[in-house]
Amino acid sequence: MFMIDDEFILKVILLGNSRVGKTSLRKRYMGKNFGSQYRQTLGVDLSFFSYKYRDVQNKIVIWDLAGEEVFKSHRYMYFKGALGAFLVLDLTQSLDLKKQVDSWVDDLELNVGNLEEFSLAIIFNKLDLVDSRQIMKPQEDEVLSYVRSMLPAYSYAVFETSALNGDGVKDAFEWIITRAIESALKTEL
Numbered sequence: 001m002f003m004i005d006d007e008f009i010l011k012v013i014l015l016g017n018s019r020v021g022k023t024s025l026r027k028r029y030m031g032k033n034f035g036s037q038y039r040q041t042l043g044v045d046l047s048f049f050s051y052k053y054r055d056v057q058n059k060i061v062i063w064d065l066a067g068e069e070v071f072k073s074h075r076y077m078y079f080k081g082a083l084g085a086f087l088v089l090d091l092t093q094s095l096d097l098k099k100q101v102d103s104w105v106d107d108l109e110l111n112v113g114n115l116e117e118f119s120l121a122i123i124f125n126k127l128d129l130v131d132s133r134q135i136m137k138p139q140e141d142e143v144l145s146y147v148r149s150m151l152p153a154y155s156y157a158v159f160e161t162s163a164l165n166g167d168g169v170k171d172a173f174e175w176i177i178t179r180a181i182e183s184a185l186k187t188e189l
């Protein structure tokens with residue numbers, strides 16, 4: 001977290017295997033209404049926008065992996081300073097779900113630790129693909145319980161989203177953004 005001109009600059013990261021929909025979710029949320037800026041650097045796509053919360057203007061930066069190979073050598077940098085993350089999973093892919101979640105939990109443990117100020121939104125994306133859905137509510141609950149058991153200090157929320165039609169996207173981003181701002185306010189005190 002940084003502060004410039006009385007404005008928090010807050011970092012939120014997108015986690016998840018490739019093709020789960022991270023970039024589509026980011027683009028859907030940014031939409032046209034935001035006057036956002038966008039920059040690509042070191043295999044990471046950065047989106048910036050302002051967000052007003054409790055009369056305070058905040059700058060949010062969303063980090064999005066452009067490719068997994070680059071990620072491996074910049075892992076620490078990717079996580080550094082983030083107050084929240086999305087863990088994006090694909091509702092149409094149940095194969096290796098546990099393994100997938102495990103690898104992201106390992107990364108969080110290693111690079112974030114079990115910090116009370118950290119918020120994790122678990123996103124089940126591609127909700128519009130009803131006929132190919134493979135992950136149902138009970139498995140979503142299992143994923144949440146499992147991640148929470150590994151990293152009990154975080155704040156959690158679970159969302160089902162469609163980057164295609166926008167369902168759930170605004171709720172998920174607003175949750176993580178407001179959580180990050182509250183953590184920043186708390187940390188600052």
Ligand SMILES: Nc1nc2c(ncn2[C@@H]2O[C@H](COP(=O)(O)OP(=O)(O)O)[C@@H](O)[C@H]2O)c(=O)[nH]1
Nearest residue numbers: 018019020021022023024125126127162163164
């Ligand atoms: N039907 C549907 N397709 C999606 C959704 N989100 C992403 N996709 C598609 O899944 C593929 C991978 O998406 P992308 O955002 O590039 O995934 P990333 O690698 O995690 O950034 C693309 O073909 C997207 O159009 C969604 O919610 N619904």
Ligand SMILES: [Mg+2]
Nearest residue numbers: 022023065066
């Ligand atoms: Mg992407």
